Amino acid sequence: MSYARMRECTINRAYHLLIGLMLIAVSVISQTVYAEELGYPEKEELKFGFIKLTDMAPIAIAYENGYFEDEGLYVTIEAQANWKVLLDGVIDGQLDGAHMLAGQPLAATIGFGTKAHIITPFSMDLNGNGITVSNDIWQQMKEYIPKMEDGRPVHPIKADALKPVVEKYKENGKPFNMGMVFPVSTHNYELRYWLAAGGIHPGYYAPLKGDISGQIDADALLSVTPPPQMPATLEAGTIYGYCVGEPWNQQAVFKGIGVPVITDYEIWKNNPEKVFGITAEFAEKYPNTTVRLTRALIRAAMWLDENDNANRPAAVKILSQSNYVGADYDVIANSMTGTFEYEKGDKREVPDFNVFFRYNATYPYYSDAIWYLSQMRRWGQIAADKSDDWYKETAAEVYRPDIYTTAAKSLIAEGLAKAEDFPDFATESGFKPPQPEFIDGITFDGSKPNEYLEKFPIGLKQGDEV
Amino acid sequence: MIRNIFTTLQALVIPLIGMIVFIMLWSMAASNINTSLGKFPGPQAVLTQFSALYTEHKAERVKEKAFIQRQVERNAKRVAADPDYVPKMRAYTGKETFLDQIITSLVTVSCGFLLAALIAVPLGISIGLSKTLNTAFNPIIQIFKPVSPLAWLPLVTMVVSALYATPDPVVPKSFLNSMITVTLCCLWPMVINTSVGVASINIDLVNVSRVLRLPALKHVQKIVLPASIPMIFTGMRLSLGIAWMVLIAAEMLAQNPGLGKFVWDEFQNGSSDSLSRILAAVFVIGFIGFLLDQGMRQIQRLLSWDKSTASR
Numbered sequence: 001m002s003y004a005r006m007r008e009c010t011i012n013r014a015y016h017l018l019i020g021l022m023l024i025a026v027s028v029i030s031q032t033v034y035a036e037e038l039g040y041p042e043k044e045e046l047k048f049g050f051i052k053l054t055d056m057a058p059i060a061i062a063y064e065n066g067y068f069e070d071e072g073l074y075v076t077i078e079a080q081a082n083w084k085v086l087l088d089g090v091i092d093g094q095l096d097g098a099h100m101l102a103g104q105p106l107a108a109t110i111g112f113g114t115k116a117h118i119i120t121p122f123s124m125d126l127n128g129n130g131i132t133v134s135n136d137i138w139q140q141m142k143e144y145i146p147k148m149e150d151g152r153p154v155h156p157i158k159a160d161a162l163k164p165v166v167e168k169y170k171e172n173g174k175p176f177n178m179g180m181v182f183p184v185s186t187h188n189y190e191l192r193y194w195l196a197a198g199g200i201h202p203g204y205y206a207p208l209k210g211d212i213s214g215q216i217d218a219d220a221l222l223s224v225t226p227p228p229q230m231p232a233t234l235e236a237g238t239i240y241g242y243c244v245g246e247p248w249n250q251q252a253v254f255k256g257i258g259v260p261v262i263t264d265y266e267i268w269k270n271n272p273e274k275v276f277g278i279t280a281e282f283a284e285k286y287p288n289t290t291v292r293l294t295r296a297l298i299r300a301a302m303w304l305d306e307n308d309n310a311n312r313p314a315a316v317k318i319l320s321q322s323n324y325v326g327a328d329y330d331v332i333a334n335s336m337t338g339t340f341e342y343e344k345g346d347k348r349e350v351p352d353f354n355v356f357f358r359y360n361a362t363y364p365y366y367s368d369a370i371w372y373l374s375q376m377r378r379w380g381q382i383a384a385d386k387s388d389d390w391y392k393e394t395a396a397e398v399y400r401p402d403i404y405t406t407a408a409k410s411l412i413a414e415g416l417a418k419a420e421d422f423p424d425f426a427t428e429s430g431f432k433p434p435q436p437e438f439i440d441g442i443t444f445d446g447s448k449p450n451e452y453l454e455k456f457p458i459g460l461k462q463g464d465e466v
Numbered sequence: 467m468i469r470n471i472f473t474t475l476q477a478l479v480i481p482l483i484g485m486i487v488f489i490m491l492w493s494m495a496a497s498n499i500n501t502s503l504g505k506f507p508g509p510q511a512v513l514t515q516f517s518a519l520y521t522e523h524k525a526e527r528v529k530e531k532a533f534i535q536r537q538v539e540r541n542a543k544r545v546a547a548d549p550d551y552v553p554k555m556r557a558y559t560g561k562e563t564f565l566d567q568i569i570t571s572l573v574t575v576s577c578g579f580l581l582a583a584l585i586a587v588p589l590g591i592s593i594g595l596s597k598t599l600n601t602a603f604n605p606i607i608q609i610f611k612p613v614s615p616l617a618w619l620p621l622v623t624m625v626v627s628a629l630y631a632t633p634d635p636v637v638p639k640s641f642l643n644s645m646i647t648v649t650l651c652c653l654w655p656m657v658i659n660t661s662v663g664v665a666s667i668n669i670d671l672v673n674v675s676r677v678l679r680l681p682a683l684k685h686v687q688k689i690v691l692p693a694s695i696p697m698i699f700t701g702m703r704l705s706l707g708i709a710w711m712v713l714i715a716a717e718m719l720a721q722n723p724g725l726g727k728f729v730w731d732e733f734q735n736g737s738s739d740s741l742s743r744i745l746a747a748v749f750v751i752g753f754i755g756f757l758l759d760q761g762m763r764q765i766q767r768l769l770s771w772d773k774s775t776a777s778r
Contacts, residue, residue, distance in 0.1 A: 040548070045556060052734055063559075069536060072544070076559045079731065081721050092627065094639070228734040251736060322743075323561035326735025 038410055041072050041289040049080040049089050049098035052228050052325045053245040054336055055125045055274050056099045057315055058356060060324045062300035071292035079323070082226040083182040090277060091116040097293065099124060100277035103184030103372045105398045110373075112184065112207060112381050117280040121294045121403035123364045124274040124301075126355035129187055129264040130249035130340070131194060133162070133241035134234055138259040138343075140165045152346055156266035156439060159198020166200050166219050179225040179233060179242035183214060186273055188222065189375040190264045191243035195220055196458040197267075197440040204380040206466040214379065216466055234258050245273075246354070247327045250334040253341050260342050265350060269437035270359055272368040283403065294407035298362055299416060305357035312337050360423050364404055366430035367446025369395035374449045378459035380466045391449045401430050507742035512749070515742045523563040530558040562723055568750065571713060571724035574641060575758075578648030579709045586653050586705075587698060590660025591690060600661065611654040615647050615712040619720055622646045640722035644713060651712040652705035659704070663697025664690055699766035706762050710755045725751055 046068075050056040059077060062068050068075040080086035080098070087104055089095035091114060105118035133141065144161040145153040169176040180188040183205070192202040203218025205211060215221050225233045230248045233239050235257045242248075243264075252258035264271055276297060283290045303311055316333045319325045325332060334341050338351040355361045370391045376382045405425050411417040434445040442455045454461055489509050499506035507515075534555070541553035562570065593599045626642050667690060675689045717726025729747050732740045 040544070040551075044554075066536075069540070072540065074537075074556045074559050079721075079734075085721075094627075228736065231736070320737070321561075322731065322735055322737070326731065326737055326740075328737045331737075 038291060039288040041292050042286040043096070043289045044072055045074045045076075046096040046289070046293070047076045047078060047094070049078055049086045049095040050324075051083060051086060051099060051226075052079055052327075053099075053128075053274075054247055054319055054325055054332055054354065055128045055245055056324070057304055057319060057336075057354075058124055058297050058300040059099055059276075060318055061303055061315060062296040064318050065300065065303060067296035067299045068293070071296050073289065073292060073296065075293075077323075083185065087114060087118075090118065090279060093279075096282060097276060097278040100275050101182055101185040101187075102272055102275050102368065103186065103189070103376070104182070105275060105277045106369055106372055106394065107184040107376065107381070109398050110382070110394060112376065117397070118277045119280050119283055119398055119400050120275040120277050120364055121283070121290060121400045121407070122276040122297050123272055123362050123368065124276055124297075124356070126270045126272060126359065126361045127263065127265040127352060128273050128335070128354045129190060129243060129245050130260045131191060131241065131243045131262050131264075132230075132234070132249045132252045132258040132260045134237075134258050135256075137162075137165060137240045138261070140168075141261070153343075155262070155342070155348070157261045158439065159195050159200055161198070162195075162261075163199050170219065176220045177239045178220050178222050179230055179239040179244075180222050181227050181230075181244055182224060183212065184372075184376070184381065186264070186271070186372075187243040187245070188214075189372065189379075190267050190271070191222065192375070192379060194243075194262065194267050194439065196456065197438075199458070201458055202379070204460065204466045206380055206383065208383045209466070211466075214381075216380075231255060231257060246335040247325060247331045250331050250341060251327060253334075253344055254328075254331055256344065259344075260340070263340055263350060263353060265353055267439045268435075270352065270355065270361075272361075272365070272371075275364065283400070290403055291407045291410070294403055295411055298404075298407060298411060301357040301362045302417060302421070305355065305361075309338060309351075357421070362404070363423055363428075364399040364401050364430075365432055365446075366392065366395040366399055366401075367432045367444075369399045370446045370449050371444060374444075374452055377449075378453055378456060380460055384465065385450075385462055388448060388450055392447075396430075399430070401428070501741065504738050504741070507745050511742040512745050515739060515746045518739070519564040519743070519746065523565045526560055526563045529560055533558050533560065564728060564747075564750075567724050567728045568754070570641075571717065571726070572754070574644050574717075574722075574724060575648060575706075575709050575713045578645040578713070579652060579706055581645070582649040582653045582705060582709070583656060583702065585649075586656035586701070587660055590657045590698070590701070591664050591686060591694075593657065594661035594664025594694070595686075595690070600665070607654055607657055610650075611658070613651070615651045615716050616719055618647050618650050619643070619716055622650070623720060640720065643720055644716045644722045644724065647716045648709045648713050652709040655704040655708065656698070656701040659701025660694065660698050663694030663701075666697075667693045696766075696770045699762070699770055703759060703762045703766065706758050707755065710751075710758055714751055 048059055050059055063075055063077055078095070080089060080095075083101060083104065086095070086098050087100070087108065090098050090100075091108070100118075100120070102123075105120050107113050108116045108118045141157075141161045142153070144164055145157055148154055166176045178191065180191050182188065195202045201217055201219045202222055203215040203220075205214040206216055213223075223239070225239065225242065227244050227248050230242045230244045231251050234242060234252065235255070241258070241261075249260040253260065264273075276294075278290065304315055313333065316329060316336050319332050319336070320327060320329045334347075335350075335353050338349065338353065339347050340350040340353050341347040352358075373382070373386075373391050373394060377386065408417065408422050409425065412419045412422070431446045434443050436443040438444065442452075444452055450462060453459065460466070493508040493510075496506040496508035537555060541555075544551050545553055589603075593603050623643050626639055626646065630639060630642060671689050671693055675685045680688060713724065714726040714729070716722065717724040718730045719726075721727055721730070725747055729744050732743045732747070
């Protein structure tokens, strides 16, 4: 080979090398760009279900404000008849996702009720429920409630005031019936918590023995009624009280058929409420879609709480449309705009009655999941003891802060959200610090569920079985 | 002459008086019924809701236009960024208005009814022609005839969701559910009437066919069908009435889109307008039922030689 030829060869080689290096560089760059920029959604046409309650607001707002469309998602929103129909719809794929009770994905995953692996990347709100009793029961309770100077009852009203009434019914051999919306609903656990804190036994479940009515040893018998039918059932006298989300407590005040006695904010300050549920299969099959719908929901939640609830009246207007919640503007506005009317005319400020974004409301905390699991164990829906690790593993199986984090980070990167509005993702463990603000003063530490269960005077403890 | 005028007057004025009396009684009764959602709606409230429903419909159409527009823009943007993407236009994802729901219900009822007619008429003819078949099928028909649609619905729903499991369905499951329920319920009157009509053909006509030695198909085409058309249509009119009633119930129970769902949704909403909206829907349901019946009667008149059955 001549020198010239060799030289040419070297140059050639160097040239090739250079091109190769450039190619690698380009691909590396494009890969990093790709990682930051979300891919297009794999599934664009989606159908979400909801129950007519004000806390479905993030879904309605994400649709009406075009946040879903911004993500390239074409979403149809459909009201469902009850929580069971809704859950079955998500499981069998008729619905791609839905507004769910926090207990639903957990119960479905551990197999209490229909078994299916449901996950949640997004927690929809804090608080928002209330307990209402009929006018008759209210009159009987009233004498046991301490009064303020102006004659109005002192809040929060404890179930201690209801206890003598329940006892009277028991003595007369009449069952004291109350309504909640679903066996694994927040409302069931909140109503039970409130009753038990006042010494009224709400009854145990015994799924292994086939008893899923939850009325074993009960002083007050709880049964299921779909939310929109609560006021009518109360009026009919089938139940004496109920625990439900808004607007169905305010509706009772407006119709003059019942009196809300307490909000869940007073039972457990800033308790996690609904979640957005999808199947694990959906999240795996359509990862981009999952992140994108989470982004849209986060933006909707931000909008709902922006500037101290400044957008709430607009949100109420949307919710009062017949295809969403459909109740009258005034009824929905009563609780959504930071007030709550107890007895007719007794309207009090509860600025945090509905929280959609503040206090990291949308972040799916493991500790929230563990609280629900602890209550399932307390009332026997989980029939046998479980280790603390089991609680943590189950929570991690269902609650998916990783998806939430990806969505939130990409919103921050695009300037659509501010980093300080979210938890510090680098250090967040998914466990809230121990929470003491319960009506009975018992502190909840999500990392020690079994220890927590020991603290309750009423409820199953380690080793107990029904 | 005078008598003629009198009868026309009678035909016009008496129904009018009936209407006025009804509306007066209604508004009087309405103002005396207090429900937890306020007073029972009177004529005025219902009228207001009719116009409100129409305004909502128009508003929704405007939103639909904007939706399509945004979609076109978004598709164009995506194609520019990602040339492999095949743009797709999606139907409006917003809510169905009252008018949309009327149309959905009408389409469902027609499909269910047509399917039932396609099955019932040939079945009825074969049963009518053959005594053996008649004895074989009669008990089954008698048992299924009185079954309420609500009993069929869960079965239909389960079977449809088991068999119709395509990822990208052409027609929605809910449509199939309501349609098949309608079919199952309005099948029987048609089968029975057709078979009775066929069985009771004048013996002379059958003899003519025998003399001419018409082949079986020709016999059905030339003799049986024309002779039994009045009875077939009587059955169809009955069936269509049942179909419409069944559909509303099925839509209500299964939350399938349509007028029944509209009524149920409004009931669940419990807003102060809900009762008047439901009452508006009740009138529309009644009016459409009336139109369907009249439509069938006109068709019956056109096709049937026996005018006496059509005049009722």
